[in-house]
Amino acid sequence: MLSDGASAAVRSAPSAVGVPTQIDLGVSGGYEVVAGTALGFVVGSLVVYLFGRLLLVPGVTRAVSSRNRNNPTLQTAAQSYTHAFVVVVAALAGVVGAGYGAVLTNGALIIAALTLVVGVAGQEVIGALISGLFLVADPDFNVGDWISWPSGEGVIEAVDFRVTRVRTINNETVTVPNTELATNVLKRPYGREQYRITERVDIAYHDDAELALRELVETVREDDRILDDPEPTARIIEFTDNSVGIRAEFWVQSPMDVDLVDVRSKFRRRVKRRFDAEGLTLGPASGQEVSGHLDIDLVDG
Template identity: 55%
Template sequence: MVGQISPPGWLTEVVAAYEQVFSELFWFVVGFAVVYFISQIFIVPVVLRVIRSRNRNNPTIETATKTYLRVILIGLATLTGIIAAGYGRILSESAVIIAAITFALGIAGQQVFGSLISGMFLVADPDFNVGDWIEWPGGEGTIEEVDFRVTRVRTPNNESISVPNTELTKNAINRPYGRDRYRITEQVYVAYYEDTERALMELQQVAVDHEAVLGDPAPNARIVDLGENAITVQAEFWIENPRNTDIRIVRSDFRRLVKRRFDEEGITLAPPSAQLLSGELAVTDDRP
């Protein structure tokens, strides 16, 4: 009868170590998955439903709540997985590990935490909402979403850009229009010898006749500057939501119509130089 050959001791230890690793990994995945999927199925929809019912006119709160709630739940699921894997005691008793984690987060997470805090300030701002058109030193566009680190903006070129939240909180933000209208200002330089009142009337009429310009509020025109070489007149009019209207085309069409109207009415735009020469030149033949 042949005796059984037992495996070497080191192999037994390696197998036991791998079994422990896989067991800990299994319980980590189980703990993480249970908390994460239960929260996604039950907690997130309920919270979003409550937020949506109480903030029907403010989609910013809903999108921000969804983002921040997802981050919190992932952190909670991770912590649950660590405890389920049997490492809860190490986290609670090892001051070295806690200090190392705190130091790493403090060094590597400064910018992330700064963006997070900035995003919270943006969400709390009642004048900063999804769907608003904003202008800041770095660009302009429609707010699509306030995320954990960045704010996503749709530009006039129909490009989606990600703007760091810190850039929006540290710079001045201009909101040139309400939720459904956008104000456009266009300036024209008129020569001093022209009838300024007639120029204002024609400029305003061009805006009134433009199909993209809203009738309420009505377009207007006014003098904004008496320059050294020309009089600056300005037209102000409103169009629909920039998300539905190409601002560049509206501006181009308006300028083209102004040039055509002024040519038809004989209104001279400002000369390209500081001096305007006029006169006649006659050539005669005085030879006998």
Template identity: 45%
Template sequence: MTFESLLAQYGAWFESVGVFLVTLLAVSLLGHLTVRPAVSRVLTARNPNNPTLVNALEQYTTVLFVIVAIPLATTAAGFGGLVAGSTMIVAAGTLAVGVAGQDVIGNLVSGLFLVADPDFNVGDYIEWNGEAGTVERIDLRVTRVRTPADEVLTVPNTQLSTNAIRTPFSRGKYRLTERVLVGYDTDLDTATEVLLDAADADDRLASDPEPVVHVTSLGENAIELSARVWVDDPRTADVPNVDSAFATRVKRRLQAADVSLAPASAQRVDGRLDVSMEGER
């Protein structure tokens, strides 16, 4: 069989494949180059402070047009009858894809829920399952989070949508609590004044709300004082450094004021000790 005869025999099939690819590409590009920018402009105008929603819906618009392009390209190429005549194959393929892609589908759905959540946005500092960081991007399958160590975590969307998420900076301030153990002979007014002065000495700590000191526990051998201070604009402040500096300042100033810190616990030992000595033989 010559090349020309093979080409003539399979020419119609190659033509159908070409139509399928061209239609698929044309519809996908139509969505990506025309509809997606329009959606982006409208969303940006209506949601200027929600880049999460804009970014996610741009991606979903592109994916939607690809999904729509597949049946259109199949019909345009004349593969509709072939697909309809292979019901069992299509059903088996659908089942296989569904089982193999259940995690992917779950992440896609979870991504939609994260985008729709008004309390979850790009730029938020979040904590979950012992991890923490700032949300940088929400993709179709994963969310990218930058940790305080400047590492990027690629987190499946299902982890964030099915677990409790803490957003300590959601109200624009972050509270620091420094607990101090002092002896019962300590003048509490003096200790309180020292703690408040230590808070006032750092401009990075907020003046509104004002720092406060409370007695939080009367232990067996010591009194626990808790100094609560707040950090302004925690997204830009170096919170761990502020916390460490405050704790160091508290320790030094209490020691300078002769306040006994963490007094040793009184221990009582009960029992009997027998000593026997043997004389020289």
């Protein structure tokens, strides 16, 4: 039997079992708050993203495509930019769903966030984004066009936020920063309905130049892909130390739809066969001669 003092001490002592029970309840409550916040963010962002990805992006793309059937650049750009807009809105919806919607009304916090984004992105990335907008708005810069810039050439496949994807003549895909295309001179060698092809050959001085010119024109006419109007021509363009330079000029229709590499290759093969048959010398060897004498003295022993 305990005394009154011992009984009071026992009553005043904390329960060894009660303390862990209270801590477990606190941790469990914290987990529930975190789980609820995460669930709200996921549900809010997912609902908005699915709605935008399945309905808004296709709808905007179709609307832009119907109004700009001859400008595939706007079509791909509309899809990319609309998708990016959906992602941003979905993230904001997730923030609201997580219960932090009040953050979006804090002007100072928004300005600080934008300042951080601009500082992290840097001038180069922002310049690429602005350059991409200018390229998309340029009516002479379209998906499917063949372009040439100081460091390469190829067919435009897509214009993204930061880079433009270009397919080269070797069927390689290269990504070119939009700033490089926006700040340099761009050429569109096949931007017209007709394209002129020039091919040079060299013959020896003792060959019949008039015959060579006629043979070049006749060789051009053998390819149905080459136009009769403008007429193909051949002319002498240069006299070198060892040869006479002549050039054939001819035109093709819709150069983006014609295999120009094949046109050039078959033309050269026909020229080789014709010139061999006519006895014309292609790419004559150097006509320089080396003369002199050599003395040899024999020494006995």
